Structure formats: structure tokens, C-alpha cells
Amino acid sequence: MHNAFIQEQSLGVGIHYNQGGDLLDYLVDPAVFAYEKGFVRIPQGPGLGIEINEDYVRRMDAIGAQLAQ
Incomplete structure (x- = not known):
């Protein structure tokens, strides 16, 4: 599968409430998205x-909720 979708995400860009975070942090095993010649x-x-x-999702949700107040 080509990574065209993934490259449009904020992988490590830090433009959202999870500054410095990586979308792969939301996975138990981020190795499932290991790139090989531009493909996953x-x-x-x-x-x-x-x-x-899910624990990480809950923590980030709590941080996002605090920032939204």
C-alpha cells in the first residue's frame, strides 16, 4: 500500500495539541507502518x-480537553 494517505497526516510535525507527538504513538506496535521504498x-x-x-488515547484526550477550555 502506498503511503499517500499517511504522508498527509501530522507524523511528528507537532501542529496539533499533541505537540511533538507522532500518530504512531497511538499504536501498540508502530512497526506495522515501517516504510520500504515509499510503501507500507x-x-x-x-x-x-x-x-x-487506548491508554495513550485517553491521556491525549484529557490533554486536548484541558486545552479546549
């Missing part, structure tokens, strides 16, 4: 092949 490997199993780090 298609998962072999069912689904997207990712597991969301």
Missing part, C-alpha cells in the same frame, strides 16, 4: 493489522 506492507491477517494504544 499490507497486513497478512484480517483487519488493518494495528492495535490502538
